[in-house]
Amino acid sequence: MYTSLNAAITDAEARGLRLSELALEAESLDQGRAVADIRDALGRALAVMREAVARGAAGDLRSASGLVGGDAAKLRDGPAGPLSGTPFRDVLMRALAVQEVNAAMGVIVAAPTAGGAGVLPAVLTGLADARGLSDDKLIDALATAGLIGAVIAERASLSGAEGGCQAETGAAAGMAAGAAVEMLGGTPSQCGHAVALAQQGTLGLVCDPLGGLVELPCVFRNATGSAIALAAIEMALAGIEFAIPADEVIDTMGQIGREMDVRYRETAGGGLAATPTGRRLARERLYQLKRQ
Amino acid sequence: MVSILDIIGPVMVGPSSSHTAGACRLGLLARNLVGGTPQRARIELHGSFARTGEGHGTDKAIAGGLLGFRPDDDRLRTALEIAEREGLDYAFEKTKLGEENEVHPNSVRITVERDGRSSVMVGSSIGAGRILVNEIDGFPVEVHADHHTIVLVAEDIRGSIARITTLLADDGVNIATIRVSRRRRGGDAFMVIELDEPPGDNVRDHIRALDWVRWAFALEKVNA
Known part of the structure; x- marks a missing residue:
């Protein structure tokens, strides 16, 4: 698999291929699996993603602690905002839905992780459904997202405990942005700019879950991460170029993660987890968990 | 990878x-x-x-x-x-x-x-x-469990790698990666062998039966 997005983009443009084609070709060679077989596996992941969106949108789930649940349904049925009726609101709803399923110990696709699992299904299925695109296009998009994620895994990290939330919802935003740009007809180079534009917006983002639960703020970070991905997609497709190449933005994310204090890496020792309300809620809810 | x-x-x-x-x-x-x-x-x-x-x-x-x-x-x-x-x-x-x-x-x-x-x-x-x-x-290993893996510790003797790989070949399993290291010449030799297919129980038993093998495990692939 590629360890440089710039190398993948150069190869793709030289050979007149899309990043998804390169990703499937490299995966097939690496793993000794037929491309059709890999596409089937991605198709199964897509089906689980769609089920999670539908399950969470129903609005009747609560996490074990009771801290999260039911908010996706508010975006679906609640009072209108300035973006009602647009794909933007629908994408936010889907991101919350998947994360509410995750927090309730339901079945999701960790893409790239469970804590960031809402972004890819929200952005990709939300935009594909708005445009009436086929599942084949979505499977291509997942392959591209996988290539971008593999590069991030090699050059930086996909773990909140290692790199903070920039390595989870931040990485997911980059993956979703690059994949969606290809799905919507962008060039490989535009995909690279979309990754860079999304990830520059999440640099430094800490992982600070209340009580260590993947609930607050994780559920909402998936919505805001999706919003950053949408911004990056819109800018990249408009022809905006980000001066720092995606690889260097990813390297920067890795460097910031290595320098990030342990309190901001999933330990619940800092950030929102350490606020008076954060500590109180964690204390009350964890106590409840122990009594169950 | x-x-x-x-x-x-x-x-x-x-x-x-x-x-x-x-x-x-x-x-x-x-x-x-x-x-x-x-x-x-x-x-x-x-x-x-x-x-x-x-x-x-x-x-x-x-x-x-x-x-x-x-x-x-x-x-x-x-x-x-x-x-x-x-x-x-x-x-x-x-x-x-x-x-x-x-x-x-x-x-x-x-x-x-x-x-x-x-x-x-x-x-x-x-x-x-x-x-x-x-x-x-207590033995240092490096197992990712995204392949079926054999780990073993053996005396550092001539031909040990060939014997082990022959046993695997006879069982019809293909080696994906193999890493061999040792603490010093003549000391413990460590092998971590990643396989494309699961080895038969007999392979593990044959490896354990070699008198210069001190310790061996066959670990299932546990990644998706």
Whole structure:
């Protein structure tokens, strides 16, 4: 698999291929699996993603602690905002839905992780459904997202405990942005700019879950991460170029993660987890968990 | 090498790929060491596993792995109750396996016992559900468990690699990677052999029967 997005983009443009084609070709060679077989596996992941969106949108789930649940349904049925009726609101709803399923110990696709699992299904299925695109296009998009994620895994990290939330919802935003740009007809180079534009917006983002639960703020970070991905997609497709190449933005994310204090890496020792309300809620809810 | 299916996956029970799915896989691997569900397990959690494991269901996930449940198995949610019902006597403790910058934050030492056999492993959940086992029974290893893996410690003698690879070839399994190291000339030689297919039980037994092999395990692939 590629360890440089710039190398993948150069190869793709030289050979007149899309990043998804390169990703499937490299995966097939690496793993000794037929491309059709890999596409089937991605198709199964897509089906689980769609089920999670539908399950969470129903609005009747609560996490074990009771801290999260039911908010996706508010975006679906609640009072209108300035973006009602647009794909933007629908994408936010889907991101919350998947994360509410995750927090309730339901079945999701960790893409790239469970804590960031809402972004890819929200952005990709939300935009594909708005445009009436086929599942084949979505499977291509997942392959591209996988290539971008593999590069991030090699050059930086996909773990909140290692790199903070920039390595989870931040990485997911980059993956979703690059994949969606290809799905919507962008060039490989535009995909690279979309990754860079999304990830520059999440640099430094800490992982600070209340009580260590993947609930607050994780559920909402998936919505805001999706919003950053949408911004990056819109800018990249408009022809905006980000001066720092995606690889260097990813390297920067890795460097910031290595320098990030342990309190901001999933330990619940800092950030929102350490606020008076954060500590109180964690204390009350964890106590409840122990009594169950 | 990273697979796009590791990135777009695994399909898993939430809420955390490192603290739930990765933890489950570490439990599955520990189960391998005693050839089935242990009767007793001591689970020592380090770092973020110790600090936030409870909220992430890390305890349920490791116990579920020890019971043979995979990361997408709905039963993980109630694995502690099932463990009690099925006679898995488990104990969780918090520990410090080393300094913050030397040991991965999501690490665990698992000691398992079954039918008079016992084994201990140290492993980490390194992100996105991927795992790395660094130590088995005190021997340093490097097992990712995304292949079927044979680990062994042998005397550093001529022809040892050829003998082992011949046994594997005769069994019809293909070697994906092989890493050999030793502490000093004539000292212990370590081999970690990743395979494309699961080896037969007879292969492990044949390897163990070699009088210059001190210790060997065949570990199942536990990644999706």
